[in-house]
Each structure stands twice: as C-alpha cells, then as structure tokens.
Amino acid sequence: NAGVTQTPKFRILKIGQSMTLQCTQDMNHNYMYWYRQDPGMGLKLIYYSVGAGITDKGEVPNGYNVSRSTTEDFPLRLELAAPSQTSVYFCASSDRTAGAYEQYFGPGTRLTVT
Amino acid sequence: QKEVEQNSGPLSVPEGAIASLNCTYSDRGSQSFFWYRQYSGKSPELIMFIYSNGDKEDGRFTAQLNKASQYVSLLIRDSQPSDSATYLCAVNRNTGNQFYFGTGTSLTVIP
Numbered sequence: 001n002a003g004v005t006q007t008p009k010f011r012i013l014k015i016g017q018s019m020t021l022q023c024t025q026d027m028n029h030n031y032m033y034w035y036r037q038d039p040g041m042g043l044k045l046i047y048y049s050v051g052a053g054i055t056d057k058g059e060v061p062n063g064y065n066v067s068r069s070t071t072e073d074f075p076l077r078l079e080l081a082a083p084s085q086t087s088v089y090f091c092a093s094s095d096r097t098a099g100a101y102e103q104y105f106g107p108g109t110r111l112t113v114t
Numbered sequence: 115q116k117e118v119e120q121n122s123g124p125l126s127v128p129e130g131a132i133a134s135l136n137c138t139y140s141d142r143g144s145q146s147f148f149w150y151r152q153y154s155g156k157s158p159e160l161i162m163f164i165y166s167n168g169d170k171e172d173g174r175f176t177a178q179l180n181k182a183s184q185y186v187s188l189l190i191r192d193s194q195p196s197d198s199a200t201y202l203c204a205v206n207r208n209t210g211n212q213f214y215f216g217t218g219t220s221l222t223v224i225p
Contacts, residue, residue: 009218033213042118042202043158050211057218058212100146100165101206103213105157 001026002026004106006091012112013081015043021076021109023091031094032074033058034066037108043090049074081113117141120203120216128224133190135219137203140184140214145208147179147186152200152218161188162200193223 009023025032030051035043035058045058049068063085067076074093078085088110094103119138127133135149146165150158164170164177164186176189186205190197200218 031211035215040122040217042217043204043213044215045212049212056211076194100148100208101213102160102163103204104150104160107156 003027004091004093004104006106006109008109008112009107012114013096015081015083015113017081018077019081021089021091023074023076023106024072025093026072027093027095027104029093029095030071032068033089033092033094033103034064034074034076035090035092036060037056038087046076059100059107062080086113087111117214118205118216120202120219122217122223123220125219127193129195130192131193133193133197133221133223135188135201136222137186137216138184139186139205139214141205141207141214142184143207144190146204146206147177148186148204148213149177149203150202152202153216158202164184169188195223195225198222
C-alpha cells in the first residue's frame with residue numbers, strides 16, 4: 001500500500017493564481033482531511049470529509065474549496081492565491097481501528113505564494 | 115483559550131534519560147488523545163493513542179491520561195538521538211470529524 005500520496009511536493013504561485021493540490025489514499029478510509037501547518041505552529045484543519053460526496057469546513061476554510069467524488073481522492077482547490085496561504089499542506093485519512101480514529105498523513109505539499 | 119496546549123520547548127535530555135512531554139486540553143468532550151512525532155521537513159507520524167485514564171505502554175513510549183485534570187503526557191524511556199523531533203499532541207471527540215493539534219514540543223536528545 002502506498003498509503004496517502006500528495007502531489008505536487010513543491011509549488012510556487014503568483015498572487016491571484018489558482019491551483020489544485022491532489023490527495024489520494026489506498027486504504028479505503030472513509031475520513032479524509034486537509035491541514036495546513038505554518039512554521040513553528042501546529043496543524044490547522046481546513047476541510048474534512050466523512051465519505052464520498054460529503055465535505056465540511058474545519059477551522060480555517062476561507063480561500064479554499066474541496067470535493068470528494070470518490071473514496072480515494074480528496075483534492076484541495078486554492079482560488080486567487082494570497083501570500084497568507086504560504087504554508088505546508090498535509091492531507092490525511094483515517095478510519096476507526098482499535099477504539100480510535102488513527103490518522104495517516106501524506107508527505108505534504110510546500111506552497112509559496114509571492 | 116487554545117483547544118490544546120503544549121510547552122513549545124525546546125526540551126533537551128541526555129541520551130538514555132527519560133523525556134517527559136506534556137499536553138493539556140480544554141474540551142471535556144474529548145475522548146481520544148494522540149501523540150505524533152514530526153521530523154523536520156517531514157509529515158507527522160502517529161506514535162500512539164490513548165482513550166482510557168491511566169497509562170498505556172508501547173515499547174519505550176508510555177502515554178498517560180488524566181481526564182479529570184484534562185492532561186495527557188508522553189514519556190520516552192532510554193531516549194535516543196533519533197528521538198530528536200517535534201512531538202505533537204492531538205485530541206478528538208472520537209467521531210472522526212475534527213482533530214485539534216497543539217503547536218508541538220521540540221525535543222533534542224544529546225549524545
């Protein structure tokens with residue numbers, strides 16, 4: 001199993017540009033998440049999904065959109081990129097095992113907006 | 115008040131010593147508590163989780179939970195230089211929906 005994969009690994013965007021961060025998991029997990037991590041900070045939840053066709057906002061959803069058309073894929077869309085969106089983005093998936101929801105993270109996408 | 119608070123450190127311990135990492139949380143509805151290790155430039159990696167009061171041991175790691183005090187800790191015995199990383203505490207209401215992370219504690223194990 002590849003686990004959780006993310007593309008691209010790095011990206012530089014100009015202010016106002018748009019892009020999609022891709023995330024795929026092969027563990028058949030129902031739950032998927034997008035986080036951002038700013039330097040020296042913890043993870044902030046952007047959006048999450050409890051299954052195909054169902055998404056909901058996390059703590060910091062402004063400036064982002066998501067979709068979940070399949071169990072495997074959970075892309076994150078940035079519209080009109082701003083410097084405040086410079087961050088490392090992590091996708092994760094989970095399901096309930098052994099009494100708790102264990103999250104597995106992808107390798108991350110490092111995004112710079114200039 | 116932050117949902118999850120951790121001392122940012124840095125915490126330095128000599129090789130072979132016990133490292134003690136602490137975390138407090140504000141939501142009394144929290145049911146599951148997680149410890150992640152994150153090496154610089156890498157993604158978080160789950161070390162262990164706990165959901166019952168008391169201790170849970172896994173190899174050199176022991177998680178301790180006290181729901182009455184809203185406190186969870188991680189002990190690392192026989193610390194190794196490879197344990198040098200940032201340790202993130204996370205909590206969840208055991209619904210799978212929302213996880214709240216602390217800002218992490220930086221640990222350095224000195225050879």
